[in-house]
Amino acid sequence: MTEQQAYDALARVMDPEIPTISIVDLGMVDEVRVHASHVDVALLPTFLGCPALDLIEEAVQKAMPGAVVTFRNDPPWSTDRITEAGREALRQFGVAPPEDVVRCPRCGTEEVLSENLFGPTRCRSIYYCPACRAPFEAFKAI
Amino acid sequence: MTEEQLLAAADDELMLGHRDSEWTGLAPHVEADVALSSLAQDEMAHAAALYTLLSPADPDALACGREPTAYRHAPLLEVGGRDFAFSVTRQYLYDIFEEQRIRQFLGSGWPELRAIAERMSREEKYHRMHDRALMAALGDRLQPALNRAWPLALGLFEGTGLAEAEWRAVVVPELTAWGLIVPEAEPVLGRTQHGPDFEELWNDLTGLFRSDPSRHW
Numbered sequence: 001m002t003e004q005q006a007y008d009a010l011a012r013v014m015d016p017e018i019p020t021i022s023i024v025d026l027g028m029v030d031e032v033r034v035h036a037s038h039v040d041v042a043l044l045p046t047f048l049g050c051p052a053l054d055l056i057e058e059a060v061q062k063a064m065p066g067a068v069v070t071f072r073n074d075p076p077w078s079t080d081r082i083t084e085a086g087r088e089a090l091r092q093f094g095v096a097p098p099e100d101v102v103r104c105p106r107c108g109t110e111e112v113l114s115e116n117l118f119g120p121t122r123c124r125s126i127y128y129c130p131a132c133r134a135p136f137e138a139f140k141a142i
Numbered sequence: 143m144t145e146e147q148l149l150a151a152a153d154d155e156l157m158l159g160h161r162d163s164e165w166t167g168l169a170p171h172v173e174a175d176v177a178l179s180s181l182a183q184d185e186m187a188h189a190a191a192l193y194t195l196l197s198p199a200d201p202d203a204l205a206c207g208r209e210p211t212a213y214r215h216a217p218l219l220e221v222g223g224r225d226f227a228f229s230v231t232r233q234y235l236y237d238i239f240e241e242q243r244i245r246q247f248l249g250s251g252w253p254e255l256r257a258i259a260e261r262m263s264r265e266e267k268y269h270r271m272h273d274r275a276l277m278a279a280l281g282d283r284l285q286p287a288l289n290r291a292w293p294l295a296l297g298l299f300e301g302t303g304l305a306e307a308e309w310r311a312v313v314v315p316e317l318t319a320w321g322l323i324v325p326e327a328e329p330v331l332g333r334t335q336h337g338p339d340f341e342e343l344w345n346d347l348t349g350l351f352r353s354d355p356s357r358h359w
Binding site: 047048049050051073074075076077078115116117118119120122125126140142 | 173176177179180181183184186187188190191253254256257258260261262264265267268271272275
């Protein structure tokens with residue numbers, strides 16, 4: 001297996017809570033090392049103690065049998081690591097990507113109301129879009 | 143930065159996380175419920191990261207396997223009961239203290255601790271925004287809660303090497319602006335001796351772990 005093939009396999013591993021975004025587009029992959037016998041994958045957890053880590057590890061091993069997954073906190077993950085494709089994938093899922101100005105993922109307006117800085121998962125806040133007359137979630141900018 | 147100080151930090155986070163989690167399903171309105179549940183998860187996760195740093199082989203045993211007298215949290219964090227105003231006020235006073243503590247971690251000579259502190263710091267800014275919005279909205283209705291929480295909050299500093307004056311410089315002007323009167327009180331110390339609220343908390347928090355310490359959760 002080449003490094004490119006390993007990255008291609010990882011690009012098919014989706015976040016368990018936001019199934020439109022891959023762990024590559026989330027910026028979770030810190031290092032990939034291809035050995036003759038197996039592949040080492042070092043991932044950066046998005047939030048400290050994120051409860052989805054076990055699921056992600058399992059999914060990586062399914063995509064790349066024999067992969068050895070480790071998690072590291074250094075360098076610290078930040079929402080700046082989410083790729084442009086990843087930001088689009090978040091919008092597709094109805095979640096506003098992390099930006100200084102929160103925009104409605106449906107109509108794009110900045111005229112939105114903050115409902116709750118916290119949400120259904122630790123990485124998301126809740127907003128309301130008066131134009132769409134609907135609530136939406138936004139990825140916290142951390 | 144000593145291991146004892148780090149253990150105190152982990153215990154503070156664990157106890158607050160546990161107390162916040164007790165509001166899940168019971169907070170006065172749904173948004174507060176969501177927020178407190180999320181705050182609880184954050185504090186628990188921060189505790190887990192610190193316990194893992196202190197005891198990489200078995201963080202669960204460190205978190206849940208000690209006798210009550212071996213815990214090092216401040217008395218503020220063990221207070222239970224269904225007092226929402228107290229919970230809001232405690233969270234604010236503690237989160238400002240924690241901001242200072244995270245700066246201390248960021249200045250430590252321990253790279254793994256600095257990396258964790260960096261992550262905590264980014265998550266905690268949401269805590270403070272939330273705390274301040276609630277404190278401002280509730281204003282002087284929080285006076286009885288502040289009177290109760292204040293001496294306990296002063297006790298946070300015991301043994302931490304952090305300057306209370308630095309914390310006061312932030313919280314006193316803010317509390318005053320929200321229409322609250324800052325009480326004059328002596329700190330309630332007790333990182334090494336805990337009250338009846340902790341007995342109940344400890345039983346609840348560690349009971350499952352103690353029922354089978356060899357099990358991996």
